Amino acid sequence: MSDPTMSGPTMSNSSTPLPPLSDAAVAELLAAGIAAFAIPAEGAWRAEAFSYLRTIADAAQFVLAHDLGDEAEPAAVFRP
Amino acid sequence: MNAASPVDAAAPFATAPAADIAAAVRGGQVSARAVVEAVLARIAALDPKVNAFTDVTGARARASADALDARRAAGGALGPLAGVPFAVKNLFDIAGLPTRAGSKINRDLPPAAHDAALIARLEEADAILVGGLNMGEYAYDFTGENVHDGASRNPHDLAHMAGGSSGGSGAAIAAGLVPLALGSDTNGSIRVPSSLCGIFGLKPTYGRLSRAHSFPFVSALDHLGPFARSVGDLALAYDAMQGADPDDPVQVPRPVEPVMPTLEAGMDGLRIAVAGGYFRAKGMPEAFAAVDHVAAALGVTRTIEVPEAARARASAYIITAAEGASLHAGRLRTRPQDFDPAVRDRLIAGLAIPAAWVAGAQRFRRHFRDRMLALFDEVDVILAPATPCRAPQLGQTTFELDGETLLVRPNLGLYTQPISFIGLPVAAVPVWLDGGLPIGVQVIAPPWREDLALRVARHLEATGAVRAPVSNI
Numbered sequence: 001m002s003d004p005t006m007s008g009p010t011m012s013n014s015s016t017p018l019p020p021l022s023d024a025a026v027a028e029l030l031a032a033g034i035a036a037f038a039i040p041a042e043g044a045w046r047a048e049a050f051s052y053l054r055t056i057a058d059a060a061q062f063v064l065a066h067d068l069g070d071e072a073e074p075a076a077v078f079r080p
Numbered sequence: 081m082n083a084a085s086p087v088d089a090a091a092p093f094a095t096a097p098a099a100d101i102a103a104a105v106r107g108g109q110v111s112a113r114a115v116v117e118a119v120l121a122r123i124a125a126l127d128p129k130v131n132a133f134t135d136v137t138g139a140r141a142r143a144s145a146d147a148l149d150a151r152r153a154a155g156g157a158l159g160p161l162a163g164v165p166f167a168v169k170n171l172f173d174i175a176g177l178p179t180r181a182g183s184k185i186n187r188d189l190p191p192a193a194h195d196a197a198l199i200a201r202l203e204e205a206d207a208i209l210v211g212g213l214n215m216g217e218y219a220y221d222f223t224g225e226n227v228h229d230g231a232s233r234n235p236h237d238l239a240h241m242a243g244g245s246s247g248g249s250g251a252a253i254a255a256g257l258v259p260l261a262l263g264s265d266t267n268g269s270i271r272v273p274s275s276l277c278g279i280f281g282l283k284p285t286y287g288r289l290s291r292a293h294s295f296p297f298v299s300a301l302d303h304l305g306p307f308a309r310s311v312g313d314l315a316l317a318y319d320a321m322q323g324a325d326p327d328d329p330v331q332v333p334r335p336v337e338p339v340m341p342t343l344e345a346g347m348d349g350l351r352i353a354v355a356g357g358y359f360r361a362k363g364m365p366e367a368f369a370a371v372d373h374v375a376a377a378l379g380v381t382r383t384i385e386v387p388e389a390a391r392a393r394a395s396a397y398i399i400t401a402a403e404g405a406s407l408h409a410g411r412l413r414t415r416p417q418d419f420d421p422a423v424r425d426r427l428i429a430g431l432a433i434p435a436a437w438v439a440g441a442q443r444f445r446r447h448f449r450d451r452m453l454a455l456f457d458e459v460d461v462i463l464a465p466a467t468p469c470r471a472p473q474l475g476q477t478t479f480e481l482d483g484e485t486l487l488v489r490p491n492l493g494l495y496t497q498p499i500s501f502i503g504l505p506v507a508a509v510p511v512w513l514d515g516g517l518p519i520g521v522q523v524i525a526p527p528w529r530e531d532l533a534l535r536v537a538r539h540l541e542a543t544g545a546v547r548a549p550v551s552n553i
Contacts, residue, residue, distance in 0.1 A: 036431070056430070075446045
């Protein structure tokens with residue numbers, strides 16, 4: 001049986017577009033981030049941060065929908 | 081009848097171009113001290129209106145001017161920026177002051193032990209620092225508004241934004257408080273205030289000028305550069321600031337490539353096109369009219385499609401949010417109430433970004449760079465709007481672009497973000513379409529070709545198509 005993760009013309013993760021992130025998933029992501037960094041975020045802050053993260057998530061889906069293949073290098077910052 | 085005092089006689093130099101000041105100081109027509117006194121008097125009189133300065137370093141400036149005058153009196157040589165007053169966005173370290181970076185929190189830092197590298201470079205050319213300038217908190221801003229220090233006001237209409245995040249830099253130049261200022265540009269923070277304030281700005285190639293001893297925002301995207309009211313002054317300052325600096329690990333090893341020798345070379349042989357597609361949408365008519373005005377002045381009729389600009393902007397947005405959040409995570413945990421709420425809540429959102437989103441954006445960055453470099457096989461320079469509109473009113477939070485209501489704060493940079501995403505050099509040039517406020521155009525060149533962007537900007541200035549007058553306040 002073939003491995004479904006190895007299929008597709010480029011075998012890249014992005015050959016399968018990300019499904020849209022639901023608001024509930026964005027809220028979970030935000031809650032995890034706030035907890036991971038121990039941010040004492042108040043309710044109003046969370047609401048504002050949610051709207052920004054919603055926008056970021058949509059931007060990420062847009063960016064990752066562009067299939068660059070497996071061999072595309074990220075832009076380097078570090079130079080040895 | 082009493083003769084005019086040296087300071088009174090120097091008053092016209094307070095608003096003179098840097099090149100004229102330097103020539104006069106070198107030639108002995110005016111002392112550096114008299115120029116500094118004239119500038120300090122103008123700042124004292126007018127800055128309360130525009131709120132550009134957060135620190136005025138008068139004692140230091142007077143001491144520098146006196147030392148320069150003494151050197152000249154002793155027959156010593158003076159540099160290309162002799163006696164030219166300048167000021168810097170307050171994220172540049174100024175020895176003896178905390179580097180506030182537009183924040184309340186950083187004011188509790190110990191005073192900087194050293195000057196920023198670019199301050200040192202300008203002083204080596206005999207320019208004279210007169211102060212630190214207002215900015216949006218931690219540079220996460222396009223408006224020039226600041227809840228701690230008050231907004232930088234647009235000198236051409238005080239009810240309007242100066243633009244950000246280098247709002248004080250734009251306001252100081254447009255108000256004629258200094259002939260030269262420095263700022264930073266991560267996503268547009270030199271080009272947006274240049275556009276709204278009607279002045280010239282240069283965002284050099286990413287990695288060209290040292291960022292040592294400046295407060296960062298997004299290391300992957302941060303640039304530093306100059307503002308001025310003439311292209312010649314931009315070029316003078318830029319040439320003085322070039323050169324390798326071992327204190328900046330991101331700076332790219334390049335030889336010093338002066339732009340002054342080719343500044344007046346004109347347009348012969350240059351292939352120029354207007355950016356279409358993404359750069360002809362989501363703007364108010366004046367944004368496109370300004371580009372058309374510049375294109376007509378240059379005789380440009382070609383339009384070229386910049387591929388994937390929207391995705392480039394989205395990628396810059398992700399990287400900015402993630403890196404900015406990483407930088408400020410500790411302060412968000414310990415002093416969240418001391419942030420500007422509009423900055424804090426965006427940074428909190430950035431803490432939740434999955435690493436894979438950032439890696440994907442960095443992969444796209446390389447791809448977009450390759451596409452743009454291919455475009456530069458066909459053209460030498462690309463023209464695009466700098467902002468989607470003229471200066472919004474202070475406090476304005478939304479505007480309507482192509483029938484869509486959008487937030488002002490992040491979207492003033494919608495045309496600048498895709499360009500700085502891959503570090504291309506850009507000269508912002510100011511266009512005055514009518515009796516209203518100015519609006520800028522980006523003159524975009526290939527990597528390391530600041531000379532081309534400035535050469536086109538100078539041609540436009542010389543032919544009267546663009547200009548940066550001192551405001552009437």
